[in-house]
Amino acid sequence: MFNQFKAAAEAAGNTEVQRFGTNAEAFNFIEGFLKKEEIKDTPGSYAIWADAPILKGVDTTALAAKVPGLKFQVTRELSKNAKIGITQMEWGLANMGTLAQDSSAVEQRLASSLSWIHIALLPSDRIVADLPALMTKMHPGKSNYIALITGPSKTADIERVLAIGVHGPERLVIICVDELGGMN
Amino acid sequence: MKTALAQSIHKALKRQNLAGILDRWNYPATRAKAYEGVDIEALRNQIAEIKGSAAEHLEELAEKFKKSAEARGAKVFRANSPEAVKDYITNLCKEKGVKKIVKSKSMATEEIHLNQHLAEHGIQADETDLGEWIVQLAHQTPSHMVMPALHLTKEEVSDLFSEETHQQQPTDIQQLVKVARKELREKYFAADMGMSGANIAIAETGTLVICTNEGNARLVTTLPKIHVALVGLEKLVANYTDAAPIITALPKSATSQLITSYVSFITGPSPNTDGSMKELHIVLMDNKRTAMAKDPKFKEALQCIRCASCLNVCPVYRLVTGHVFGHIYTGGIGTILTAWFNEMETTGDIQGLCIGCGKCKEICPGKIDIPALILELRRRVASKEGLPFIQKTALSVINNRKLFHAMLRAASIAQKPFVKEGFIRHLPMFLSNLAEYRSLPTIAPVPFRDVFKKINQPKSKTKVSFFSGCAIEFVFPKIGAAIVKVLNKADMEVVFPEDQSCCGIPHWGSGSFDMAAAAAAHNIKPLLADDVKYVVVGCATCATALKKEWPQLLKDQNMDSLVPDAKKVAAKTIMFSELVNKLIEEKKLTPKDGLKLQSITYHDSCHAKRHVGIYKEPRAALTAAGYELKEMFECDTCCGMGGSYTVKQPEISMQMLKRKLKNIEDTGAEYVSAECPGCLIQIGGGLDKSGSKIKAKHPAELMEDKFK
Numbered sequence: 023m024f025n026q027f028k029a030a031a032e033a034a035g036n037t038e039v040q041r042f043g044t045n046a047e048a049f050n051f052i053e054g055f056l057k058k059e060e061i062k063d064t065p066g067s068y069a070i071w072a073d074a075p076i077l078k079g080v081d082t083t084a085l086a087a088k089v090p091g092l093k094f095q096v097t098r099e100l101s102k103n104a105k106i107g108i109t110q111m112e113w114g115l116a117n118m119g120t121l122a123q124d125s126s127a128v129e130q131r132l133a134s135s136l137s138w139i140h141i142a143l144l145p146s147d148r149i150v151a152d153l154p155a156l157m158t159k160m161h162p163g164k165s166n167y168i169a170l171i172t173g174p175s176k177t178a179d180i181e182r183v184l185a186i187g188v189h190g191p192e193r194l195v196i197i198c199v200d201e202l203g204g205m206n
Numbered sequence: 207m208k209t210a211l212a213q214s215i216h217k218a219l220k221r222q223n224l225a226g227i228l229d230r231w232n233y234p235a236t237r238a239k240a241y242e243g244v245d246i247e248a249l250r251n252q253i254a255e256i257k258g259s260a261a262e263h264l265e266e267l268a269e270k271f272k273k274s275a276e277a278r279g280a281k282v283f284r285a286n287s288p289e290a291v292k293d294y295i296t297n298l299c300k301e302k303g304v305k306k307i308v309k310s311k312s313m314a315t316e317e318i319h320l321n322q323h324l325a326e327h328g329i330q331a332d333e334t335d336l337g338e339w340i341v342q343l344a345h346q347t348p349s350h351m352v353m354p355a356l357h358l359t360k361e362e363v364s365d366l367f368s369e370e371t372h373q374q375q376p377t378d379i380q381q382l383v384k385v386a387r388k389e390l391r392e393k394y395f396a397a398d399m400g401m402s403g404a405n406i407a408i409a410e411t412g413t414l415v416i417c418t419n420e421g422n423a424r425l426v427t428t429l430p431k432i433h434v435a436l437v438g439l440e441k442l443v444a445n446y447t448d449a450a451p452i453i454t455a456l457p458k459s460a461t462s463q464l465i466t467s468y469v470s471f472i473t474g475p476s477p478n479t480d481g482s483m484k485e486l487h488i489v490l491m492d493n494k495r496t497a498m499a500k501d502p503k504f505k506e507a508l509q510c511i512r513c514a515s516c517l518n519v520c521p522v523y524r525l526v527t528g529h530v531f532g533h534i535y536t537g538g539i540g541t542i543l544t545a546w547f548n549e550m551e552t553t554g555d556i557q558g559l560c561i562g563c564g565k566c567k568e569i570c571p572g573k574i575d576i577p578a579l580i581l582e583l584r585r586r587v588a589s590k591e592g593l594p595f596i597q598k599t600a601l602s603v604i605n606n607r608k609l610f611h612a613m614l615r616a617a618s619i620a621q622k623p624f625v626k627e628g629f630i631r632h633l634p635m636f637l638s639n640l641a642e643y644r645s646l647p648t649i650a651p652v653p654f655r656d657v658f659k660k661i662n663q664p665k666s667k668t669k670v671s672f673f674s675g676c677a678i679e680f681v682f683p684k685i686g687a688a689i690v691k692v693l694n695k696a697d698m699e700v701v702f703p704e705d706q707s708c709c710g711i712p713h714w715g716s717g718s719f720d721m722a723a724a725a726a727a728h729n730i731k732p733l734l735a736d737d738v739k740y741v742v743v744g745c746a747t748c749a750t751a752l753k754k755e756w757p758q759l760l761k762d763q764n765m766d767s768l769v770p771d772a773k774k775v776a777a778k779t780i781m782f783s784e785l786v787n788k789l790i791e792e793k794k795l796t797p798k799d800g801l802k803l804q805s806i807t808y809h810d811s812c813h814a815k816r817h818v819g820i821y822k823e824p825r826a827a828l829t830a831a832g833y834e835l836k837e838m839f840e841c842d843t844c845c846g847m848g849g850s851y852t853v854k855q856p857e858i859s860m861q862m863l864k865r866k867l868k869n870i871e872d873t874g875a876e877y878v879s880a881e882c883p884g885c886l887i888q889i890g891g892g893l894d895k896s897g898s899k900i901k902a903k904h905p906a907e908l909m910e911d912k913f914k
């Protein structure tokens with residue numbers, strides 16, 4: 023399933039899928055990524071990380087201090103000028119490389135819909151076959167705002183030429199983590 | 207003087223950037239790729255079933271939706287008329303002090319011209335979908351349902367953006383998109399209200415499903431504190447799981463993508479960025495949808511999921527865009543929706559733009575028979591207003607073969623008569639005064655009925671009757687003679703019922719179903735007079751009438767007593783190439799040994815391919831006879847003849863022909879064949895006029911003398 027998911031997700035363009043065994047490795051990768059992207063605490067250059075199960079037990083204050091430009095407050099104002107937004111998704115769809123999340127908490131949407139790069143964490147064993155399969159897992163009866171995300175924000179509205187990053191991310195980095203397996 | 211429609215067609219034909227864009231896209235191929243591994247037919251059936259059943263239960267679903275959504279904290283307002291929608295929204299804006307609105311795509315708001323109305327009340331509504339925003343800045347309407355600004359070039363977009371931002375903007379598309387990002391981001395943050403449509407409204411859960419690629423709907427429904435969704439009743443489906451097939455098909459059909467970048471399921475309000483709860487208002491708009499659902503014919507149009515694939519494949523749309531063909535809702539389906547949502551009469555003009563080629567029907571994920579519904583519109587307008595006098599007289603003439611015969615023979619001798627009198631323009635095909643791209647066909651000196659009498663046929667026990675159709679009778683008697691000759695080789699004796707007349711398709715096509723039924727009634731008895739094994743037809747258009755339309759037509763016109771015989775005719779009717787192929791397979795016809803014949807390319811007439819489903823047979827028969835087949839690009843795209851279309855919409859017809867001729871030339875074949883005299887007149891005339899070496903031939907002409 024993972025391989026199918028990865029292939030489909032990456033086929034959506036400007037999307038890369040990574041996979042790590044442990045949370046620690048994932049954190050490591052993210053730190054390196056943020057460094058490479060030269061994030062810093064100025065408008066347009068910082069990263070915001072929305073509340074996520076992977077952060078449970080993590081000293082976010084220490085982490086923010088260690089990585090300048092990484093913030094764990096996701097506000098309306100901060101999200102407007104964020105370069106990178108990090109969220110944790112709940113499900114993946116193997117056939118289309120789609121991510122799914124209960125985005126009822128507004129921070130989840132702010133962090134994933136305004137930045138230039140969206141980093142999406144995903145428990146590796148939460149990849150289901152397709153949309154009908156997802157529908158048995160997520161239900162509007164329980165979630166007010168279910169969001170499906172596949173690839174970056176894109177348009178072909180001018181002369182049908184593809185352009186990436188219209189209102190939201192122009193890059194999507196999916197990090198599958200085996201250790202996240204059972205969320206919560 | 208040209209009519210307003212003719213003028214706008216002329217203008218549109220000069221600007222072919224949209225057609226060029228569609229060409230570069232190569233939609234049929236990319237669509238097929240997106241559907242790889244998906245059982246398209248099963249999916250289409252599912253969607254037609256889900257949406258069809260929703261249309262049957264519109265009222266029930268609307269109430270259920272209201273209840274479910276309200277239980278989750280949304281306010282649901284049911285509005286019958288556009289006015290009620292506008293009042294509700296303006297009052298809400300006044301009450302909440304809303305001055306600025308950001309909108310994600312909603313065709314329903316465009317249908318009722320909501321933006322203008324809000325502007326009159328001092329409320330600024332900005333579109334955020336890139337294409338919609340561009341169209342808004344240009345003060346235009348969408349030219350395409352999915353890609354609304356497809357008709358504009360990047361240079362034009364650059365000019366619009368420069369004007370809007372008061373600074374010179376580049377013409378590079380990537381940079382233009384970034385300009386939009388910057389401008390629109392400020393608008394999202396400043397807006398007091400977000401407005402959206404919905405692709406699906408789920409009654410069971412009170413959920414709105416919104417699909418976008420840009421992500422603008424996510425922002426519109428997240429950043430402002432109030433969210434208003436305007437949803438046409440046709441978006442309703444019963445259950446949560448009903449959404450899956452629609453979400454699966456929509457992006458594949460619309461943009462050849464597996465899925466849109468973003469799909470949001472919104473059920474009741476979610477918290478705002480300041481911790482307060484969002485106000486969610488859902489306006490369920492009727493505006494004739496209920497009436498449509500009650501109409502036995504037009505309820506089918508509610509199965510539309512607005513994917514616009516019917517536009518992408520339409521040979522007429524590509525040439526004239528949605529600005530001419532449709533209004534807000536564009537193309538064939540747009541013509542239908544506009545007729546209902548606006549006024550039936552105002553679309554009278556554009557109803558004539560569909561050539562009836564059936565390309566759209568074949569791929570529509572909602573399985574809507576678009577050309578049939580357009581025809582039904584024409585029929586209703588025709589029966590309400592009556593056909594114009596000349597058209598009516600012309601149609602009655604072709605129903606009377608003897609009179610028609612005499613007139614055409616006179617025309618044939620004088621070589622130009624009715625042309626100038628505006629009369630001939632309404633006859634089904636051959637004589638038009640437009641010879642710019644196409645030579646005029648000549649009326650044969652001797653009509654087929656007289657040619658037939660001189661053919662010496664070997665007697666046989668197996669009799670088949672031959673229905674010639676007007677074109678073979680008057681323009682191509684030699685095709686009829688070739689058909690007789692080939693069938694004689696298979697030990698069949700051909701009878702030609704003298705009383706036969708026009709098949710009725712020209713009347714049918716102009717919405718005059720009563721006259722079409724009269725034509726059917728006139729023909730049935732003569733065709734069944736001898737005890738024939740088959741009724742052979744060499745014209746795909748006539749075949750459609752005999753094989754498919756007559757029984758239904760007679761039934762609809764309350765001529766039930768004739769239906770059983772019409773069905774008998776339908777069961778016996780066979781296209782010439784279909785029969786030859788069968789005879790070859792049954793070894794009743796044997797190709798002469800070792801014939802190595804020329805190369806041919808085959809043009810599928812719309813009627814043959816999509817109405818009676820004959821396209822493999824002629825290829826198989828011609829190849830068996832020894833021809834080398836070289837397929838052309840878009841072999842089943844309409845040549846632009848369309849019966850009387852070529853005379854009614856000459857400019858469009860000629861552009862379609864030009865494209866067809868190029869595709870034919872590109873094959874390098876020596877002949878082009880088609881089993882439809884209309885196509886042969888169009889294509890043959892075009893080839894002749896352009897001085898081509900390629901000849902257009904009917905399969906019968908190519909197969910004459912090729913069998914032992």
Ligand code: SF4
Pocket residue numbers: 459509510511512513514515516517539566569570571572573574576
């Ligand atoms: S009519 Fe069919 S093809 Fe056209 S937009 Fe509607 S669903 Fe799509």
Ligand code: SF4
Pocket residue numbers: 516519520521522523537538539559560561562563564565566567576577
């Ligand atoms: S039948 Fe042909 S011409 Fe008419 S709307 Fe469909 S594709 Fe266009």
